[in-house]
Amino acid sequence: MELPTKTFRVTRADLIRYAGASGDFNPIHWSDRVATSVGLPGVIAHGMFTMALVGRAVAEWAGAADAVVDYGVRFTRPVVVPDDEQGTEIEVTAAIREVTDAGLTRIDITATCHGEKVLSQAKATIRTSG
Amino acid sequence: MSLDPSFVGRTYPPTAPYQVGREKIREFATAIGATEPAHHDPTVARALGHPDVVAPPTFPVVITMAATRQIVEDPDLGVDYSRVVHGDQRFVYTRPVVAGDELVCVNTIEEVRTRGGHGFLTTRTEVTTPDGQSVVTVWSKIVVRGEG
Numbered sequence: 037m038e039l040p041t042k043t044f045r046v047t048r049a050d051l052i053r054y055a056g057a058s059g060d061f062n063p064i065h066w067s068d069r070v071a072t073s074v075g076l077p078g079v080i081a082h083g084m085f086t087m088a089l090v091g092r093a094v095a096e097w098a099g100a101a102d103a104v105v106d107y108g109v110r111f112t113r114p115v116v117v118p119d120d121e122q123g124t125e126i127e128v129t130a131a132i133r134e135v136t137d138a139g140l141t142r143i144d145i146t147a148t149c150h151g152e153k154v155l156s157q158a159k160a161t162i163r164t165s166g
Numbered sequence: 167m168s169l170d171p172s173f174v175g176r177t178y179p180p181t182a183p184y185q186v187g188r189e190k191i192r193e194f195a196t197a198i199g200a201t202e203p204a205h206h207d208p209t210v211a212r213a214l215g216h217p218d219v220v221a222p223p224t225f226p227v228v229i230t231m232a233a234t235r236q237i238v239e240d241p242d243l244g245v246d247y248s249r250v251v252h253g254d255q256r257f258v259y260t261r262p263v264v265a266g267d268e269l270v271c272v273n274t275i276e277e278v279r280t281r282g283g284h285g286f287l288t289t290r291t292e293v294t295t296p297d298g299q300s301v302v303t304v305w306s307k308i309v310v311r312g313e314g
Binding site for chain 1: 202203204227255256305
């Protein structure tokens with residue numbers, strides 16, 4: 037079963053806010069100068085920010101803020117965030133893989149930016165009862 | 167980047183307890199746009215059976231990223247942090263993190279590999295209360311990119 041698609045807009049301001057809240061001040065997430073000097077096309081989102089947005093989608097699908105019991109991803113492609121008002125957009129879809137007798141639901145997640153996958157092997161287990 | 171495989175299985179001393187603050191959870195939740203009241207309102211969190219506001223699922227990275235510096239900054243292992251990119255991340259919960267928690271991290275190196283000139287380092291962090299009750303186990307794989 038497919039779950040409803042969720043989209044998240046990501047701007048430079050979001051990255052600055054996440055840097056402050058998470059303590060990850062790596063300059064590739066706020067300085068084009070540093071990002072391009074290490075071979076990136078420009079400032080990229082923290083992988084953990086993308087993972088956090090996808091985690092929001094999972095919690096919304098679960099209908100509870102405390103439902104996630106297992107959540108893992110592989111970062112495959114950077115999310116480039118241009119320095120403008122629009123930023124970029126991450127689209128998140130998922131499908132239910134299994135519902136266990138123990139009240140757990142396992143879902144497989146796909147996250148894309150401009151149609152390209154930014155995560156692979158993204159999976160979550162959520163407690164759906166009990 | 168070649169990493170020494172003899173580091174596999176090495177466990178580091180427990181970190182000093184991290185005090186999880188209510189405002190830190192609110193700040194983190196706001197930064198990721200998580201508006202669910204359980205992250206912000208203790209009354210709502212208590213109605214769900216938690217002692218205080220509940221952290222979003224990826225919040226423990228705030229604690230574990232700082233804790234795993236004892237590995238990436240271990241001079242004997244010799245990771246060049248400027249060449250590090252994040253490979254994988256996983257959280258397996260015993261229970262959610264809540265405001266008021268005091269959390270201790272114990273880091274273990276689970277895997278060290280070199281492939282295609284790149285180094286791969288997988289760490290497992292057991293996040294527990296000071297008396298050793300499990301809260302969440304966090305795996306992180308970093309890739310140390312080779313030269314050129």
